[in-house]
Amino acid sequence: MKVGLIGVGSMGGLLAGSFLRAGALSPAEVTIASRTLSKAEALAGRYPGLAVAPSNAVAAQNADLVFLCVKPLDFRAVLDDILPVLTPEQIVVSITSPVKIALLEELVPSKVAKIIPSVVNEAGIGATLFMFGTRLDERDRERLLRLFSAISRPVEIPEEDIRVASDLSSCGPAFFAYLLEQFIEAAVDTTGIARELATVLACEMLAGTSRLLREGGCSPAELQRRVSVPGGITAIALEELGKATEGAFSRVLQKTHEKFAEDLSKVEASLRRS
Structure with missing residues (x-):
């Protein structure tokens, strides 16, 4: 070929x-x-x-x-x-x-x-x-x-789903790398843990989480349930995280769709010019 x-x-x-x-x-x-x-x-x-x-x-x-x-x-x-x-x-x-x-x-x-x-x-x-x-x-x-x-x-x-599918598949790595970076920074700033150690632990955590979700037959909601015990540390922390991020990804998707609509118009105009 x-x-x-x-x-x-x-x-x-x-x-x-x-x-x-x-x-x-x-x-x-x-x-x-x-x-x-x-x-x-x-x-x-x-x-x-x-x-x-x-x-x-x-x-x-x-x-x-x-x-x-x-x-x-x-x-x-x-x-x-x-x-x-x-x-x-x-x-x-x-x-x-x-x-x-x-x-x-x-x-x-x-x-x-x-x-x-x-x-x-x-x-x-x-x-x-x-x-x-x-x-x-x-x-x-x-x-x-x-x-x-x-x-x-x-x-x-379907081609009409290209924007949201790209958000999940292609933009997603950047979004979650950003969140992981924030997690690492918070750990370093709050506790003084060595940045290198925090980075290793966080990256291994994300790799393991991905594997469980892909190969372990575990949904995101189920994984949260498995890790958090009612009234426990993880459950309380998840409640705080939910408050902090409420509506964040809806706003992110709104921005990507607005930019995509703008790009569609510009690209079609450029391609149709003689």
Whole structure:
């Protein structure tokens, strides 16, 4: 399988590296392009055999899969570059949530999918969000699902759920890392525990919690019940935590949805310009 990957910033580089480390792709199967040549060359240096294309069009030409890993407002320029070489047999994969599948299908002759990764895929875990265009057949879907199964758990979602699904899957690591950081800081400031020790304990706690929730058949509500005894230390602390965070995630989601609506409008306008 030949893969052209355009954009090797934080998510494009993460995807390329994750596929290669997992053995889902070999370096010889991947050609990358980036407007920042140093990033592409650095990635190729870590994975000998990975090809660096001189242009976006060269990366896309003759590729079975073309990954567009660029910022939403950069899509128009990239599409202008690659449109002359795209064919109906290719699959164009957008990893950018504000770019709608229907609009992308209007603009390219190829098959289209939208797949939203998460930073945790770098560890070979976590979900990837899958949305399929109308031109993909079952074989195309299986090819994409098999590829991403090497680094994640692919989850197919309706495109209208993309914002909240991305909040949970892709933004979530940052949200909970922030909360974990606050937990560690409070422990250090309140008790004087060594920061390094507090960080180790908190991170191991989070890893164990994740494993219980994923593999132990335990829901978030059940896990709280298992840890807290009525009237005990954890129960009293949970009550205080509930007061402090009441409505916090509703406000967070309101902000992400407001920003997404703004981005949708800007991206559609940029893509429809002639």
